[in-house]
Amino acid sequence: MTDTWLVTGGAGYIGAHVVRSLQAAGAQAVVIDDLSTGDLRRVEVPFVEGDIADRELVADTLRQHRITGVVHLAADKQVAESMRHPLAYYRRNVFNLMQLLDAMAQAGVAKLVFSSSAAVYGMVDSAQVREDHPTQPINPYGETKLIGEWLIRDQARATGLRFAALRYFNVAGTAAPELGDLGRSNLIPMVFDALARGDQPVIFGGRHPTPDGTCVRDFIHVQDLADAHVAAIATLDSPGAGHVFNVGCGRGYSVREVIEMVAEVSGRSIAPLVGEARPGDPAMVVADTAHISATLGWRPRHDLREMVRSAWHAQPQQLSAAQS
Structure with a gap:
């Protein structure tokens, strides 16, 4: 692979892993990130600081670096926050994608790997969900990701854009301590954060229609997810390529089971508290x-x-990075 890929949000947790996977496959990478949640210390490739809402900046970057395709990761992603601030999510996740697609068309870049989400499915009534399952998101975050898929599909019909939309399930772990998840919105980092404060983690809802009453999710290692991006790129050489893929493990774990695994790995005794279910979950x-x-x-x-x-052993470096 000798192409050059622009990775939006490439200074973030997932983005940094994607960049390394691209490099391991022989591709070049360029990162654009506004550093609102990203960390510049993760970036070891050409870097442009900026917001993808700046269409001219993105178009200039695409041309100057002779970009072959875009891996679009930059987005807001917290379900509960999207319920409180839906307009912000539509602006960041939908309007910014429109600007990106416009810049790509302006620069003649016709390949895109899009970071979508399992949140597009909403409430699921089957043991496993396939890509052709009805998409009925129940929160603004999921709605913005589904609209993103529609925008890309329609742009592909109009311009010949070739794309792959990856519907991420719950991302966890790290391939290297310095690339660990610095955020605290995902389950495993939330549990670590509670332990670091000397608190017991909180389970949001204990009366869901699941075997132990807590939410059940499919967890995917971030390195496996990054490798899926590289695999998806290989499908984009064919004219008219347009794919939607689930990226998960195909196995569900309840929130309580995940916390029990944290206790086992860390050697800590954990007695989680059960709080109210979060809206939109x-x-x-x-x-x-x-x-x-x-x-x-x-x-x-x-x-x-x-x-x-891997996430547990990355904690010392993550805490040092977060405090500096």
């Missing part, structure tokens, strides 16, 4: 990964224990 979402496996030959290589173990 579906009870269960687990991926059917048959499509991505058959099409790309991609399969996850890491289990939940490795996700928790």
Whole structure:
């Protein structure tokens, strides 16, 4: 792979892993990030500081670096926050994508890998969800991701854009301590944060229609997710390419099970508190990964224990980075 890819949000947790996977595959990478949540110390490739809402900046970057395609990760992603501030989510996740697509058309860049989400499915009534399952998001975050898929599909019909939309499930773990998740919105970092403060973690809702009453999610190691981006890129050489893939492990774990794994890996005694369910949270979402496996030959290589173990051992570096 000798192409050059622009990674929006490439200074972030997932973005930094994607950049390294691109480099490992022989591609060049350029990062554009406004550093609102990203960390510049993660970036070891050409870097442009800026917002993708700046269409001219993005178009100039695409031309100057002779970009072949874009991996679009930059977005807001917290479900609860999207319920409180829907307009901000539509602005950041929908309007900014429109600006990006416009800049790509202006610069003649016709390949895109899009960071979508399992949140597009909403409430799921089956053990596993396939890509052709009805998309009925129940929170503004999921709605913005579904609208993003529609925008890309329609732009592809109009311009010949080739794309792959990856519907992420719950991302965890790290491939290297310095690339760990600095945020505290995902479950495993939230549990670590509570332990660091000497508190017991809070489970949001204990009466969901699941085996133990807590939400069930499909967790995917961030390195496996990054590798899925590289695999998806290989599908974009064919004219008219347009794909949607679930990216998960195909196995669900309840929130309580994840906390028990954290206790086992860390050697800590954890007695979680059960609070109120959060609005906009579906009870269960687990991926059917048959499509991505058959099409790309991609399969996850890491289990939940490795996700928790790698994240736990990254804590000292993450805490140092967050405090500096």
